[in-house]
Amino acid sequence: MLSINNLSYFIGGRGLYENASLHIKPKDKIGLVGLNGTGKSTLLKLINGDYQPSAGDIQKAKDCTIGFLNQDLLSYQSEDSILDVALEAFQATLKLQEEIDAVLKQMETDYSDQVIDRLAKLQDQFEANEGYTIKAKAEEVLEGIGFQTADLNRPLKTFSGGWRMRVMLAKLLLEKPSLLMLDEPTNHLDLPSIQWVENYLKTYEGAVIVVSHDQEFLDNCIEKTVEVSHGGLTLYSGNYSFYKEEKKERMEIQQNAYENQQQMIKQTERFIERFRAKATKSNQVQSRVKALERLDRVNEVVDDNIAVNFKFKFSQQSGRDVVTLDQVSKAYGDLVILKNSTARIERGDKIALIGANGKGKSTVLRIIDGTEKVEGSRTEGYNVIKSFFAQHQLEALNVNNEILQEMNQAGSSKTEQELRNVLGCFLFTNEDVFKKIKVLSGGEKSRVALAKTLISEANFLLLDEPTNHLDMQSVNILIQALEQYEGTFITVSHDRHFIRGVANKIWYIEDQEIKEYPGTYEEFLNWKAKQDAEALVTAKTESTPKVVAVKRREINQTEANQVKKELKKKQxxxxxxxxxxxxxxxxxxxxxxxxxxxxxFADSQKLEAVNLKYQKIKDQEAKINAQWEQLVEEIEQLELELG
Structure with missing residues (x-):
């Protein structure tokens, strides 16, 4: 479907790609991985035609269409509603609808056979394009990625950049291009929306290339991994977890080959040095010199995984109780976040607060921090020293400071060498520490702000989406740092790999209360699956339809929501x-x-012509009546399921 042949691309004197090749088949699901700066997003732009190769070419089949989601779409604005923007994916079908409307208008005064035949053909084509369902499809996708039904008619321009990006993702998914390219699609999605997109991509009929730092997302929706490294593209025939294991094995083989070759080189060089002056050995010496010159050298393996060894220092340990919330309520007008909710954080808790956007997770963090006014009581424990990380902290960095200066102002007592060691763990080495904050990327600023948070000597950390803008290597560094952290923390995150690595308790907001599961994320998922399964069995074994319906609503809300969506679609x-x-x-x-x-009536020819038109209308009516009856039956069945 698409071939990349001996691709080279240079920026100034720096080569991002040199003689790179890759072949993409029609149903490939590919994850594109590699360190920041290796050119992953650039490759997508080369494929899309935004950039031109310095050498080599990219060939695609004539019928190959490309859809590209990238961060540039954040700036897209429109006066249209988000539903209308998503419906732009069906341009051909919308044009048919306009033509049908025009013909129907024409038929108010013109009942000629030609007009009726044209209407019939247009309607058949409209039906073949599934035109009667496009609105329902657009609504389903928009709601799947997190929009409420009430939002669908709001203008696109009234939404933030992250939500606008979701609309552009919905439009792309509805267009169903032959090759769908997604650059960091999970950056602006909450956990339920990420899972919805995963399921959508699993059954996507075309090819997919995804650039993502969300390891679990890649594991769940790709079947091949392509690593961008040293100007080349290396294919691995499996998902991200397979890639990590396979790469480890390849690195061991390469390192062994490197060491063996180095040993051979040293032996050869010793022979050359020893017998260079002997005339009797001159032929052998020259032969070995030429052999070394022709040798295809094996590169030494450079391990991208950095082991972190933080030494966290607390000036004082906190008491056993860190923060206690008792009968806390919080609302913004009609939007109720919490109502008479009680929760407790103890020393040593490592809590992940999870759930969909709009539930109030960041609000709960501010309540715990004591910066959000509430009804009820918030009690902070003895000797608690807090440090709060959120995305707005990036703007709080002094842009005129160098990185090392900024770290010095974090209030810790660490020496310059200790600060350099910490910065090295966050990928700032050598002269990097003298970079000005203002020249850093969003990810680099996040790493600086996180490093400042971790060296603050706080014994209680509040972390709001700490993995945003971090690449996989940086996420793994943060996981290692928090594993060694002996204090208490609570984090809001949608990164399941991160949550799995750090949390010993799970919090979630349900029925306007903070609920707690006292275990790891994996244990929580198993418990939740068991709860849902038991709820489904209980609902099926209830004898009265009315009781079954009540049980479904109370216990299996997810299934009830799906039925409601389908009911709306049919209606x-x-x-x-x-x-x-x-x-x-x-x-x-x-x-x-x-x-x-x-x-x-008096003209038999006219009467016959009008009668023919009448019969054609009746035939159409019979056909549509059959559709009506089928829909009524389906709606009745769905209403019965809901009780």
Whole structure:
């Protein structure tokens, strides 16, 4: 479907790619991985035609269409509603609808065979394009990635950049291009939305290339991994976990080959040095010199994984109780976040607060921090020293400071060498520590702000989305740092790999209360799956339909929500069909009046022509009536399921 052949691309004198090749097949699901700066996003732009190769070429099949989600779309604005923007994915079908509307308007005065035939053909084509369901499909995708039904008619320009990016993702998914390219699609999604996109991509009919730092997302939706490294593209025939294991084995083989070759080189050089002056050995010496010159050298393995060894120092340990919330309530107008909720954080807790956007997770962090006013009581324990990391902390960095200066101002008593060691763990080495904050990327600023948080000598950390803008290597560094942290922390995150690595308790907000699971994320998932399964069995074994419906609503809310979405979809389709039937009924009435007129009734040819039109309308009506009956049955069944 698409071939990259001997691709080279240079920025100034620096070569991002040199003679790189890759072949993409029609249903490939590929994860593109590599360190920051290796050119992953650049490769997508080369494929999309935004950049031109310095050498080599990219060939694609004639019928190959490309859809590209990238961070540049954050700036896209429109006065249209987000539903209308998503519907732009169906341009051809929308054009058919306009043509049908124009023909129906024409039929108010013109009942010629030509017009009726054109209407029939347009409607058949519209139906073949599944035109009656495009609105329902767009709504399903938008709601799947986190929008509420009430949001669908709001103008795109009223949403933040992250939510606008979701709309562009929805539009791309609805367009279904042959090759779908997604650059960091999970950056602006919450956990339920990430899982929805994963499931969508698993069954996507075309090819997919994903650049992502979310390791679990890659594991769940890709089947091949391509590593960008040293200007080349290396293919691994498995998901991200397979890639890590396979790469480890390849590195061991390469390192062994390197060491063996180095030993051979040293032996050869010793021979050359020893016998260089002997005439009797000159031929052998020259032969070995030429052999070394021709030798294809094996590169030494450079391990990208950095082992972190932080030494956290607390001026004092906190008491056993860190923060206690008792009967706490918080609302913004009609939006209730918490109502009479109670929770307790103890020394040594490593809590992950998870859930969908809009539930109030960041608000809960501020309540725990004591910066958000609430009803009820918040009690802070003895000797608690807090440090809060959130994305706004990036703006709080002094842009005119060098990185080392900024770290010095964090209030710790660490020496310059100790600060350099910490910065080295966060990938700032050698002269990097003298870079000005203002020249750093978003990810680099995040790493500086995180490093400042970790050296603050706080015994209680509050971390709001700490993995945003971090690459995989930086996420793994943060996991290692928090594993060694002996204090208490609570973090809000949608990165499941990160949560698995750091949390010993899971919090989530349900029914306007903070709920706690006292175990790891893996244990929480197993418990949740068991709860859902038991709920489904209980619902099925209840004898009374009314009781079954109540149980479904109380216990299996996810299933009930899916039924509600399907019901809404069918109800919208029914409305469209009923509008068509009304239009046909009006045409029938007009034709009946025409057949009853003395002028037509007295002319057999005119009467026959009008009667033919009438029969065609009746045939269409019968066909659409069948659709109406089917929809009514499906709606009744769905309503019965909901009780």
């Amino acid at each position: 919208r389709e029914l409305e469209i069909v009923e509008e068509q039937l009304m239009g046909l009924e009006e045409q029938k009435i007009a034709l009946e009046a025409e057949m009853a007129s003395p002028e037509v």
